[in-house]
Amino acid sequence: MRVVDLPREGYAANEVRGRCYEIGHALAVLLDAFAPIWKTAFEADDAQALDLYLAGVLEKSGRQCGEFTESEIAHFEAVARVDVQDLLAQRSEQRRAFDSQVGMRLSVIAPDTEPLWVSGTDPSNLVIVEGGVLHTRFVHIHHERGQVEMLTDRMDDVVALTVAVGPHPLMDGVLWLTIAGLDTLDVVSDDGAVNISGSGLTAQFTNATVDENDGQITVYLDKQN
Numbered sequence: 001m002r003v004v005d006l007p008r009e010g011y012a013a014n015e016v017r018g019r020c021y022e023i024g025h026a027l028a029v030l031l032d033a034f035a036p037i038w039k040t041a042f043e044a045d046d047a048q049a050l051d052l053y054l055a056g057v058l059e060k061s062g063r064q065c066g067e068f069t070e071s072e073i074a075h076f077e078a079v080a081r082v083d084v085q086d087l088l089a090q091r092s093e094q095r096r097a098f099d100s101q102v103g104m105r106l107s108v109i110a111p112d113t114e115p116l117w118v119s120g121t122d123p124s125n126l127v128i129v130e131g132g133v134l135h136t137r138f139v140h141i142h143h144e145r146g147q148v149e150m151l152t153d154r155m156d157d158v159v160a161l162t163v164a165v166g167p168h169p170l171m172d173g174v175l176w177l178t179i180a181g182l183d184t185l186d187v188v189s190d191d192g193a194v195n196i197s198g199s200g201l202t203a204q205f206t207n208a209t210v211d212e213n214d215g216q217i218t219v220y221l222d223k224q225n
Contacts (some may be wrong), residue, residue, distance in 0.1 A: 002029050013083040023033045097131040101180040108177045110221045115173030128134045133169045135160040141177050146205030150179050157181035
């Protein structure tokens with residue numbers, strides 16, 4: 001059987017994506033050993049879960065899975081509580097750092113009835129914080145009147161914050177976008193058409209108004225009558 005190296009100390013609370021990849025790999029290796037036809041079964045029904053399928057296979061074969069003791073479960077819960085508190089503190093600090101970030105800022109504000117929409121982001125480099133989502137590498141936002149894209153090499157201090165319209169942090173639409181830490185911004189505005197570029201950022205909008213004030217550039221996508 002192939003060997004999958006999993007960290008003995010576990011994963012950090014925010015390493016959800018990496019945890020899913022590696023544990024999913026481990027489950028697949030076990031299924032290869034105990035149920036070689038599992039891939040065919042999943043092609044026929046991809047709504048199944050790897051862990052539940054493996055548990056069913058082991059139960060049918062008469063094998064018994066080990067169970068955690070009460071003391072082990074209590075330990076896991078205690079560690080999880082500490083991890084969650086540490087993660088909340090880390091997210092609060094990231095939001096404070098964004099709010100105090102030096103450099104120029106670009107904000108794009110849409111009416112709540114005509115929100116912005118997230119059409120691209122990097123799931124490995126976004127953080128849910130109080131009041132929004134921080135995007136530390138890439139985000140692409142579109143609207144019927146234009147679009148804005150931020151792409152950094154993570155060596156920059158450029159960070160974007162999206163603020164949601166509804167309960168979902170991204171999928172219900174975005175009320176406004178703010179990008180902070182920009183070194184330069186070139187703004188060309190002509191009769192409602194706006195083009196902005198600089199610091200890994202490009203934006204184009206029509207039927208918009210622009211306000212420039214001491215390093216803060218705000219684009220308003222006014223609701224059309």
